Amino acid sequence: MRMRPTLNWVPDGDLPPGTSDWGPVADVLGRGNALVLSGAGISTESGIPDYRGEGGSLSRHTPMTYQEFVSDPQARRRYWARSHLGWRVFGRARPNAGHRAVAAFQRQGLVPGVITQNVDGLHQAAGSENVVELHGSLDRVVCLSCGAVEARGDLAVRLTEANEGFAPVAAGINPDGDADLTDDQVGDFRPVPCTVCGGVLKPDVVFFGEAVPPQRVEQCREAVRAADSLLVLGSSLTVMSGLRFVRQAAEAGKPVLIVNRDPTRGDRLALARVSLPLGEVLTGVADRLGVPVPH
Template sequence: MDAFERPGGQAGPPGEGLETLVRLLDRRGAVVLSGAGLSTESGIPDYRGATGRHRSGTPMTYQEFTGSADARRRYWARSHTGWPAIAGARPNSGHHAVDRLRRTGHVAAVITQNVDGLHHAAGTREAVELHGGLRRVVCLDCRRTSARAELDRRLEELNRGFRRPGAELRPDGDARLPQPLMDGFRIAACTDCGGVLKPDVVFFGENVPLPRVEHCYELVDAASSLVVLGSSLAVLSGLRFVRRAARSRLPVAIVNQGPTRGDGLAALRLDLPLGPAMTEVARLLGAG
């Protein structure tokens, strides 16, 4: 059996582990599955922190958002406050390393669970945004999509002086705010039909569109390996691809700070900071 096919793999010293990852990627044609841990070095927090278990906040569910005008007001108040941090975030060295590996053929495709658009900004414009993207808004009534920047200008006009500099940024781009402040927030409707606007992302309790899932399965099935970067794999939307790869005896490598639900299926498991680790991997593969 190939060494990469043995699940539950553990690396030795960091240098040795990186060399093993380099050998895996040197086969070319890998698929990268990225999570929030890849974006923390860009200043965007994740839900679970370094341990992979702690949740720094409870996300709004699709049912809450669609079922309550008050819930939508709270969401947009927090999101409007946090939007400048998301809009101003820039890809870090990890995103750029992945893009360099894509351009040299070591990585064939990228699937990201992140909604921050940083893979696209780094040059990987074909990255599949599994959970959608915060930079787009969709009307739940007429299904028209538009740019989040356009909505931000409208919300600013409706709520001048509302933003609080220094508000704590939460995952998915919103911010912590006191309830009384949110009560007076004015939300904007669709300019075409007056319908309810929602960020073009998959909320908790909402299903990832099936065609998107099937496309990701096809990418994994055609890959030489699956490399997970910065995901605790705590939710099924990402874990299912690791399970599929393992069933097909496709080598799985996981680089994440903290444990993941996929550790028992991985041939290689590294607990390292993503930016420096992937930058070094790209250098060793001549993609630096």
């Protein structure tokens, strides 16, 4: 559930190639005040797929738009059936070495904060603080009528009670928490209403086609202004919601480093893109800097 991306964007042949030399990442982190911008790629080692990498979910799954969700009751039924099943898997995901390394860099005072495009809460679970969830979080839901907020765990209990025996086998789980289900598998799944006013519930995340709240964008812009450098971890930067911060840092003359296996829309603005697994790079950097990372 993110702003609608340019789904047909493909890297052209003029992009600078990736490198296996993560020395510049260690140099930038070692100087401190390096703001982190993370995307779905940092969570793949926790079992959550990304959108655009090898086997990425966009090859088989088009995320629901905000407009479809609010206007079509049947679309909401499909969404909540898929999301309810996906939450059972998604909610069990645990931080990986990349998340733990970022939190360790924070504890050493090298990283002042994190902007994450992810909705999985894994940075906080690893111990990171000052995390701005650019696209919200799946661990809570909000009523579109009265604004009441409910914990996702509580909603899961109510959905289970309203849909006894619902246990289809999903073809896969997506970065936004949806499970891949057919219409037959969705069947007559019953969403549940807001407990306060009976209104329609929506996960407290930014859907494709929905704008990130302006105050959240400004909070991120201020974090970029206050940082000395920007380290992008596991994001293709295909959507403007993340790319704008890379552009802001580059325009201010601040070093931008990217760690992502595949080319990104920000490659031309970066000092380098390290094309290696995130866990490998960040734990290697931590070892070089003498930063202890819990296992």
